Amino acid sequence: MTFNSLNTIIDDIFLILRDNNISESENLSRIQVEQWIHQYRAYLIKQDIDKGREINSSYVQTISPLHISKVSNCTGGYNYKSDEELPKFIDLHFGSGLVAVKDMDGNLIQVGTETKAKYQVSRKYTCADYIAYMKGNYLYILGPEHLEYVKVEGILEDPTKAGECFDRDDTPYPVPANMIPTIKDMIFKRELNLMLQMPNDVTNNSTNDVKISNGN
Numbered sequence: 001m002t003f004n005s006l007n008t009i010i011d012d013i014f015l016i017l018r019d020n021n022i023s024e025s026e027n028l029s030r031i032q033v034e035q036w037i038h039q040y041r042a043y044l045i046k047q048d049i050d051k052g053r054e055i056n057s058s059y060v061q062t063i064s065p066l067h068i069s070k071v072s073n074c075t076g077g078y079n080y081k082s083d084e085e086l087p088k089f090i091d092l093h094f095g096s097g098l099v100a101v102k103d104m105d106g107n108l109i110q111v112g113t114e115t116k117a118k119y120q121v122s123r124k125y126t127c128a129d130y131i132a133y134m135k136g137n138y139l140y141i142l143g144p145e146h147l148e149y150v151k152v153e154g155i156l157e158d159p160t161k162a163g164e165c166f167d168r169d170d171t172p173y174p175v176p177a178n179m180i181p182t183i184k185d186m187i188f189k190r191e192l193n194l195m196l197q198m199p200n201d202v203t204n205n206s207t208n209d210v211k212i213s214n215g216n
Contacts, residue, residue, distance in 0.1 A: 085137035087161030097155030
């Protein structure tokens with residue numbers, strides 16, 4: 001069973017590109033390949049979910065604990081705001097990639113809009129419920145007192161922005177295994193097709209001995 005971390009996916013692409021012989025003089029940067037991986041992942045996920053399919057749990061990452069602070073009193077409770085900006089979520093046809101907000105006991109907090117949150121606090125039966133919404137890159141929550149930390153689950157445009165929760169070597173890249181070959185194929189066909197036909201330094205010395213990557 002292959003462990004598909006971000007670094008192993010990048011390594012696979014370089015090995016295929018350079019016929020399993022990556023020279024120290026390699027011009028293509030790992031940063032560029034990483035960005036392509038994130039971009040095509042986001043494209044494929046958006047395409048999948050916008051068709052109305054269930055969100056695959058492999059897409060979702062958790063940011064926890066996220067500290068929130070009281071910023072004002074409101075009718076029936078408080079207005080909380082995350083201390084830090086959240087990473088950008090994937091933009092979907094029917095909303096954002098923010099999947100869920102939970103308290104530290106795992107209880108779900110309703111996710112809505114700023115307008116819905118303002119109306120909810122004045123409603124008879126739901127005024128004591130928490131409701132969360134995004135404004136800019138910050139998370140806001142309206143509700144009762146005694147809330148300090150929350151967990152945020154979502155589909156990030158760049159999975160590495162999940163902070164300490166993500167490690168390029170030890171964290172599985174957040175896609176199902178069957179999507180990884182598609183991501184690689186799209187990168188080769190759309191980004192690296194011309195590079196495969198270019199001469200490549202295969203001796204890793206000062207003479208720049210080259211060959212064509214397709215074996216010719």
